[in-house]
Amino acid sequence: xxxxxxxxxxxxxxxxxxxxxxxxxxxxxxxxxxxxxxxxxxxxxxxxxxxxxxxxxxxxxxxxxxxxxxxxxxxxxxxxxxxxxxxxxxxxxxxxxxxxxxxxxxxxxxxxxxxxxxxxxxxxxxxxxxxxxxxxxxxxxxxxxxxxxxxxxxxxxxxxxxxxxxxxxxxxxxxxxxxxxxxxxxxxxxxx
Numbered sequence: 001x002x003x004x005x006x007x008x009x010x011x012x013x014x015x016x017x018x019x020x021x022x023x024x025x026x027x028x029x030x031x032x033x034x035x036x037x038x039x040x041x042x043x044x045x046x047x048x049x050x051x052x053x054x055x056x057x058x059x060x061x062x063x064x065x066x067x068x069x070x071x072x073x074x075x076x077x078x079x080x081x082x083x084x085x086x087x088x089x090x091x092x093x094x095x096x097x098x099x100x101x102x103x104x105x106x107x108x109x110x111x112x113x114x115x116x117x118x119x120x121x122x123x124x125x126x127x128x129x130x131x132x133x134x135x136x137x138x139x140x141x142x143x144x145x146x147x148x149x150x151x152x153x154x155x156x157x158x159x160x161x162x163x164x165x166x167x168x169x170x171x172x173x174x175x176x177x178x179x180x181x182x183x184x185x186x187x188x189x190x191x192x
Contacts, residue, residue: 016080023057023079026088030055033089035128035192039096042187048103055092065161067091069098071110094127100187113165113173118181120155121174125182126191129154151182 018026030036040050053074060078066087067077075095082088101119102108109115124130130150152174159170185191 018079018082020057020059020079023077023082023088026082026085027055027057027077027092029085030089030092033093035093036089036096039093039100039187043096043100043103046100046104046187048100054099065158067095069095069102071102071108075099090127090129094123094129097123097126104186110162111164113159113162113169114177116162116165117155117159117170117173118177118184120158121151121178121181122184124151124154126185126188128192148182152178 043050051074056074056076057079058076059080063078065078066081067075069075075092077088077091098119101122130147155174156170159165159173160167162170165173
């Protein structure tokens with residue numbers, strides 16, 4: 001979630017987001033979302049167990065993102081950044097794409113800027129994060145051509161937050177892997 005959307009979310013939720021219970025309930029509802037179910041099934045089919053505690057509701061302090069994925073630890077959802085169900089669904093879908101990438105690429109190195117950039121490009125492209133309606137809500141008013149621009153912007157921001165990637169290394173990594181990663185829609189037949 002970028003700063004403008006986060007500010008809007010905080011304002012809408014009174015600054016505190018959801019309670020832990022509301023967030024856990026929202027995560028449980030997300031498990032029935034068709035895309036979440038699809039991604040979990042594809043991970044299991046690829047030999048990646050989706051363990052019961054893959055998704056964790058937490059309060060994030062000093063973190064501007066709405067959630068995250070860590071190899072071997074799973075997905076965290078920042079309850080204090082959530083205000084409605086669709087946000088939870090989006091975070092889980094985005095992070096499940098990272099988990100899927102981590103699973104299928106047995107040599108995934110999150111400290112490698114190119115590996116991280118590829119997964120960020122895919123997660124932003126395939127999760128719906130860059131749907132034009134979401135972009136409008138973030139204050140980006142461009143209707144035509146917004147998709148790739150959004151994916152680049154959001155992927156760059158994420159990779160720049162990787163302590164192993166400088167701003168220049170992040171930009172170079174995104175450019176180097178763009179074509180192959182943007183066009184890789186696995187496990188989907190095409191970009192949703």
